[in-house]
Amino acid sequence: MQAEGVIIFDDIQGKIIFSEVPPEFATSRQTSVGGMLINLVKKFSHEFKAGDVKSLVISSEKKIISISKREHKYIIVLFPITTVIEHNMILQKTEEIFNSVINNG
Amino acid sequence: MSIIGLKRKLMDKMMPKEFGFISGLFHIGVFTLQTGIDETLGRIGYNDYIFPAVKESMEKAEKLGIEPMVGENVEEFGERFIKLLKTSLLVENASLKKKVDGAYVFSLNNCFMAKTAHTVAGTKGVCPMAMVMAAMIEKYVNKEVTVNYSDLTPNGSITIITPTDSNFERK
Numbered sequence: 610m611q612a613e614g615v616i617i618f619d620d621i622q623g624k625i626i627f628s629e630v631p632p633e634f635a636t637s638r639q640t641s642v643g644g645m646l647i648n649l650v651k652k653f654s655h656e657f658k659a660g661d662v663k664s665l666v667i668s669s670e671k672k673i674i675s676i677s678k679r680e681h682k683y684i685i686v687l688f689p690i691t692t693v694i695e696h697n698m699i700l701q702k703t704e705e706i707f708n709s710v711i712n713n714g
Numbered sequence: 715m716s717i718i719g720l721k722r723k724l725m726d727k728m729m730p731k732e733f734g735f736i737s738g739l740f741h742i743g744v745f746t747l748q749t750g751i752d753e754t755l756g757r758i759g760y761n762d763y764i765f766p767a768v769k770e771s772m773e774k775a776e777k778l779g780i781e782p783m784v785g786e787n788v789e790e791f792g793e794r795f796i797k798l799l800k801t802s803l804l805v806e807n808a809s810l811k812k813k814v815d816g817a818y819v820f821s822l823n824n825c826f827m828a829k830t831a832h833t834v835a836g837t838k839g840v841c842p843m844a845m846v847m848a849a850m851i852e853k854y855v856n857k858e859v860t861v862n863y864s865d866l867t868p869n870g871s872i873t874i875i876t877p878t879d880s881n882f883e884r885k
Contacts, residue, residue: 623757637858641762648756 610694610702613672614687615710618644621681627710630687643685647676664703666696675703684710722803725826734830741831745839761860768849788818788855788877795847804843805870816877820844822870832866840864844873851875 614630628640647662654662665676673688677700684707688699751759792810799805799822806824813819822828822843841864848861857877864873 618758624762625758637762638766641758644758645755645763648759649754652754 610688610691610698612686612702612706613689615706616640616643616685617710618647618683618685619681620647620683626682634687643676643683647683647685650676664700666699668696673699675699677703677707679707718800718803722806725803729826734834737827737831738834741827741835741839741842744842745835748839765845765849765852765859765861768845769853772849772853788812788851788857791851791855792818792820792847795850799843810847818875818877820847820873820875822872825870828866828870829868832868832871836866838863839866841866841871841873844871844875847873848875851877 614634615627616625616630617627618624619626623644625640625644628635630640634640650662650665654660661678662676663678667674667676669690671690673690673694675686675688677684677686684703686703686706688702748760751764755763789810789812796808796810799808804826805822808823809819809821811819811821822841825843828841840861844861844864848859851857851859855877860876860878862874862876864871
């Protein structure tokens with residue numbers, strides 16, 4: 610399962626700190642939507658007293674978008690849909706990509 | 715007294731008191747939207763999404779006669795915009811001063827709207843003129859900026875506008 614793009618949002622700085630996405634998704638406005646989504650989901654979770662958001666998987670028509678949190682950083686990974694994949698596997702792959710980005714950063 | 719000063723005095727005398735009410739409503743709308751975006755989508759929504767959107771909408775402002783000023787620096791642009799603000803009689807005076815850390819302090823003094831609006835609309839928000847100024851710096855000087863909440867006083871506003879470079883790895 611090959612990732613199509615990776616964005617990292619730093620919750621403390623409140624901004625995107627890393628972005629590797631195809632050129633057609635690379636404008637500041639496009640990548641910033643990731644940070645906005647995380648803020649909105651956090652707000653949603655807190656409204657329902659669900660605590661911190663640890664992960665999120667968005668299963669869309671053409672892509673799977675996976676979000677994982679580690680300390681104060683969130684990673685957003687775009688996967689193209691190839692076959693039906695378990696959400697747990699997607700999150701596992703997301704974690705692996707997170708490790709790889711952090712270790713190479 | 716200059717002609718602009720005289721016009722301004724006349725405006726002060728002639729403007730109906732309802733103007734303050736309308737101006738207050740306008741600011742309530744703007745400030746509520748700003749804080750709503752901040753609370754739900756965070757500052758990133760404000761800085762990286764809304765400002766670029768305002769900047770894109772500036773195309774329409776050019777149709778009103780604001781000439782494109784691409785390539786000039788922040789100070790030169792600021793000078794022109796402040797002249798426009800003063801000629802419009804919205805403010806009596808304004809300034810854009812660079813700080814040691816590279817940020818700019820944009821001050822409006824004796825703003826026609828602020829007199830009543832800031833009292834009615836509260837004290838948390840970015841002055842709409844500072845927001846426009848920041849978006850225009852992005853558009854015409856081609857620098858990304860971040861904007862703090864304004865210090866809103868009964869007579870005007872003080873806003874810190876910080877030009878930034880994209881300081882993250884974008885591949």
